[in-house]
Amino acid sequence: MLVDAHAHLLPRDYPADAPECFPRMEPVDGSSARTLLFGAMRFTARDVFFDAERRIEEQDASGVDVEVLSPMPPLLKYDLPAGDGMSLARHVNEFTATLCATDPSRFKGLGMVPLQDPDAATAELKAVKDQGLHGVEIASNVLGKSIGHEQFLPFFQEVERLGLSVFVHAMPSPSERLPMAAMGTHVVGVEGAFAAGSMISGGTALACPDLRISFSHGAGGFPMVLPRAQYFWGGSWNEEPVDLTRAVMHDDGPSPLELARRFWYDSMVFDRRTIRYLIDLLGADRLLVGSDFPAMLREDPAARTLRGMDLPEADLAAITGENALRWLGIDTPA
Template identity: 30%
Template sequence: MYDFHTHFIPSDVLAWLKDNQRTVNAKWIKKEEGKDDFLVVNEKWGFELKRAFIDENKYLAEQEMAGVTHSVISPIPQLFMYDFPDEIVTEISSVYNRSLAEWTHSAPERLSALGTVPLTNPVLAAKVLHDAMNLGLKGVIIGPGLEGQMLSDEFFIPFFEEANRMKAIVFIHPLLCEDPRLKRRMMPNLIGVPWETTVCATDLLLSGLIDQFPDVKIVFAHGGGFLPYQIGRLDKGYEQWTLVSSKLKAKPSEYLKRFWYDTVLWNQDSLDFLIKNVGDERVVPGSDYPFDLCVWPPTGKHELAGRSLLE
């Protein structure tokens, strides 16, 4: 069984964070007894730095115990570092990508990995993506855009051109939503995270970008957010408004089948609905391991989708 959606922080990345602690305002905070320190970078989205995030042996042992035969490792969203200058983001991307490549080379039958890129500079991001795939990574994980910039904007074309040329996996993972209405009851994580995916996925679908760059393998985290559930509304808008249909060659529900989605939904009925609408070959098993809201063990086998993405 595959686990397409996992996260890890190699020792070289931790060492980089400690060496650059002041530059990136990294803090290790003890929040409560019995828990590991929380890592907070630049006063952003903190998380518990569990051993599974940083201990290769524990990571591999727990994946094996869950019945996972091949894991895809991604950098953590908290270390995308998009709020720092290009040189900082590029440096940590290089350290992260090289470290993950070295680990996967040590166990290629069990591990694959995605890298990270300085998305704030798409020309530079294209180069880092190219270098990462030459190291043996399968593609990259990126956020759902930047402040004031959607991924369908012309600004990102250099990155998508290279991703298309390299036939890269581009795993789009949300960051916490900044909507002020969600500042309570854990809603930034509960609904803000899938909402960010929903906005990004809907924009990419309606933009026609997948026709422009057909060889990019775009994967949406957390089952595509709320988009699959509302695809009928998009189809109706396609019939009604040229602003919706002008860049598309088919109705939105057909484009829905040209992306990939993970199974991080925690609900079998929701997963069955997704599979019915996009096809089993477009749904990859994932867990979001080892974050608190991970689906553990990952749901379903879905070998066909895993192989089609990685081969």
């Protein structure tokens, strides 16, 4: 089984009476594609973004059995007024649930919530679950605050209580430290590291031990700095026994590595050497297949790099499918 745990959708249309700050989808002459207009954004969306039949055709062509569908990340626009953000989230969630219902064996949906209003987002989680969605996609920061900020702890506690899953997509934060040309490259590494690191250093990972959360693109640079966090906590190299004479921030709780091994990470890191590092550091049971499809093209066939790494059969089966189902809280089929 091959589960693509990082794939996106866009609604085909938005209500005619929607606020001006809503996205719009305009027809493209002579094409089944549509143009997404959202603030300054102009994006041509192929029909596979919103057409279930076309998505299944593309799955079959690339060897994918199941897609976990989350909103196209620009829809996670937390600078909208809270009420408009809620209206947009409900429209997108309804579309996602409807598309996934066309073939629940091929589509598993994630919704969205207006995290610019954490209380409203928390209250909306039950409605997300009642729609048959498996969880929510969130951005790595909310108006510049990383998701591990204490302000969002009640949200994650409710996610955990309801048995939902979270997918964290790296997104730019308000900053001029990197040029716009880096938004699709270096920002992913920086924001992924901030998001995952904040979940540990901010205490959310400890407070929510059963939270099922995954991070896009291997959580960016987070796995590279994790051994440093481990050294400051335990005073030793290479996960050797704790050396309290060297430790700076030791406590009696789980180590940073133990907490990081509760998360999941998609393996869309573009290089087998990076995947091997992630397996070695975090474990084969922590990785998922991801593609960013259809915003980006999948490998041809999907997971080609993973399949060419001579991984043990059990590890490959875990990464290509079983881990994604565990992250979603779905029983693995025989």
